[in-house]
Amino acid sequence: MKGKKKMADSYRIAVNVEWTSKCNALCSMCPRDAIEHPQIMSDATWQQTLQRLSPQEVFRVVIAGYGEPTTHPQFFDFVEDARRHPVRFDMVSNGHLLDPDKLVHLDGAVGLLIVSFSSIDPDVYRRVHVKLDQQRVMENLKAAQRLLKRTKLGISLTPMPECLPSLAETIGWLKAQGIDALTMSPTLYNRGGNLKEHQLASDKLRQLIRQHGLHSQELDFIPSGREIFRQWCSNRYKCVPRNVDLFVSSAGEYLYCYNDVGHRHPIGHVGSESIREVLRRREGMAEIPALCDDCNMRNRYGAGELLKTGISFVRSRLRQTA
Numbered sequence: 001m002k003g004k005k006k007m008a009d010s011y012r013i014a015v016n017v018e019w020t021s022k023c024n025a026l027c028s029m030c031p032r033d034a035i036e037h038p039q040i041m042s043d044a045t046w047q048q049t050l051q052r053l054s055p056q057e058v059f060r061v062v063i064a065g066y067g068e069p070t071t072h073p074q075f076f077d078f079v080e081d082a083r084r085h086p087v088r089f090d091m092v093s094n095g096h097l098l099d100p101d102k103l104v105h106l107d108g109a110v111g112l113l114i115v116s117f118s119s120i121d122p123d124v125y126r127r128v129h130v131k132l133d134q135q136r137v138m139e140n141l142k143a144a145q146r147l148l149k150r151t152k153l154g155i156s157l158t159p160m161p162e163c164l165p166s167l168a169e170t171i172g173w174l175k176a177q178g179i180d181a182l183t184m185s186p187t188l189y190n191r192g193g194n195l196k197e198h199q200l201a202s203d204k205l206r207q208l209i210r211q212h213g214l215h216s217q218e219l220d221f222i223p224s225g226r227e228i229f230r231q232w233c234s235n236r237y238k239c240v241p242r243n244v245d246l247f248v249s250s251a252g253e254y255l256y257c258y259n260d261v262g263h264r265h266p267i268g269h270v271g272s273e274s275i276r277e278v279l280r281r282r283e284g285m286a287e288i289p290a291l292c293d294d295c296n297m298r299n300r301y302g303a304g305e306l307l308k309t310g311i312s313f314v315r316s317r318l319r320q321t322a
């Protein structure tokens, strides 16, 4: 028992913090409509969240969630708080509001700024990134490349079937701007069954990721091989996507799983519990049928998938050290 507890206490996770579940877009792949009461995170909840984050437990905080962080009215103050905090912060944005003022302020406060981009083809972009202005996002990307000195700019390429025919051209444009940290998720998540109509085989996406020399986003949630092993041993339910990450919603609730888009399965609150306390509770929990039964991430990581992911992880670490 003592040994088991020690193992559970010695792995780190990623935390996904949702500054807001409101958004200025209506992207076709995003199942945000499942959120009944979109809201912004209050300053008090953000301060409590910051107090819960320590580098001993958390190797990376991604400010993303299911909304657009740049729309938060206290964007500048929150970024300042992140700058002063010892944990590493990254941010994911649709790029529409990333004007030079915001970019200069973000510089150095986040390690990696990831902008989601569907396609260089204006028709595809309009259909996927609904309500956003492609030209404006492209101008902001050019400005980011120019202005960011300490923050790395990355792109999250949308793994939607309709984006793939123009993928090579999209990559060509980004590289021509000097943007080379190009990432893609090998899974078009159905977010716990919320996106049934779009299923794209992971194998096809993995092959495209290899073919175009992209960075696979699943590797970003692996702190180290040893820690993934410890996560695996400590959790009763061996679901890797659930166990590598802890989601803090805009209401300050820890969610059972990142893929709970509807925010229907909270397992604690930043105001009353630490990350370790809530992880211990989750470690003992089984799957939640209403959420897990329809999830296309479930059983994603059987022995074969884990091995493939492990090989990619080692390859990417070798590339980084080369």
Ligand SMILES: C[S@@+](CC[C@H](N)C(=O)[O-])C[C@H]1O[C@@H](n2cnc3c(N)ncnc32)[C@H](O)[C@@H]1O
Pocket: 023, 029, 030, 031, 064, 065, 066, 067, 068, 069, 092, 093, 094, 115, 116, 117, 156, 157, 158, 159, 185, 187, 188, 189, 190, 191, 195
């Ligand atoms: C949910 S968004 C939130 C942050 C920000 N509003 C944005 O669009 O980048 C975070 C990331 O998830 C990606 N995403 C959204 N829906 C997805 C899906 N069904 N499958 C895979 N990735 C998805 C987006 O492309 C984006 O890179």
Ligand code: SF4
Pocket: 023, 024, 025, 026, 027, 030, 031, 032, 065, 066, 067, 068, 094
């Ligand atoms: S910008 Fe992000 S959060 Fe907003 S609809 Fe698109 S994917 Fe969803």
